[in-house]
Amino acid sequence: MYRSMEYGDTARVITPADATEHRLGTVTDVTYSTPHTTHARRYTLRFPGGIERSFPADHVVRCTRADDHAALEAAFTNACVALRDACRIAHDYDPDLSVGTVSLIRRLVDLSRLRLGLTLNPSGAAGVAEAGSPNTRNQGGGER
Numbered sequence: 673m674y675r676s677m678e679y680g681d682t683a684r685v686i687t688p689a690d691a692t693e694h695r696l697g698t699v700t701d702v703t704y705s706t707p708h709t710t711h712a713r714r715y716t717l718r719f720p721g722g723i724e725r726s727f728p729a730d731h732v733v734r735c736t737r738a739d740d741h742a743a744l745e746a747a748f749t750n751a752c753v754a755l756r757d758a759c760r761i762a763h764d765y766d767p768d769l770s771v772g773t774v775s776l777i778r779r780l781v782d783l784s785r786l787r788l789g790l791t792l793n794p795s796g797a798a799g800v801a802e803a804g805s806p807n808t809r810n811q812g813g814g815e816r
Contacts, residue, residue, distance in 0.1 A: 675710070676702060676704075676710055676711065676712035676729070677699050677712065677715060678702070679700065679702070680698060681734060682696050682698055682699075682735055683697055683698075683699055683715065683717055683733060683734055684696055684732070684733055684735040684739075685717070685727060685731060685732055686731055686733055687731070692721075692723055692725075693719070695719050695720055696719075696735060696737070697718060697719045698717065698718050699715050699716070700717065700718045701726070702714070702715055703715075712729040713728070714726050714727065714729060715732050741788065744788060745784075745788060748783075748784045748788070748790065748792060749790075751780060752780055752781065752792045752794055755773055755776055755777045755780065756777060756794040758773050759773040
């Protein structure tokens with residue numbers, strides 16, 4: 673059953689065009705197809721900072737802070753995996769680059785733990801939220 677969003681609902685733009693549209697917005701106005709229908713044609717969203725923009729109804733989706741948390745968890749996990757893999761490549765390429773990459777991983781792990789309560793484990797040890805597959809190679813390049 674279709675149910676349009678109402679004033680005060682939170683929503684996100686499906687394909688954001690800029691940094692503002694990536695943020696969670698609040699519905700401040702709804703334009704309906706006809707005066708006697710509940711099918712919305714356009715929504716006006718107010719973003720943090722007071723910026724208001726109107727979008728066709730099919731360009732916006734209902735979204736909550738819980739959805740934001742899940743999206744951040746996935747993004748930070750993917751970033752941790754990418755940095756872990758970059759660190760492995762950097763280790764052979766340039767030791768200083770490897771040290772800098774490890775520093776980024778450490779900061780990402782600390783930030784996600786402090787602000788989201790998420791446990792990222794770049795090494796992939798069992799029992800925690802893993803950020804990718806475990807490292808099964810030893811220093812010499814062979815399997816453990």
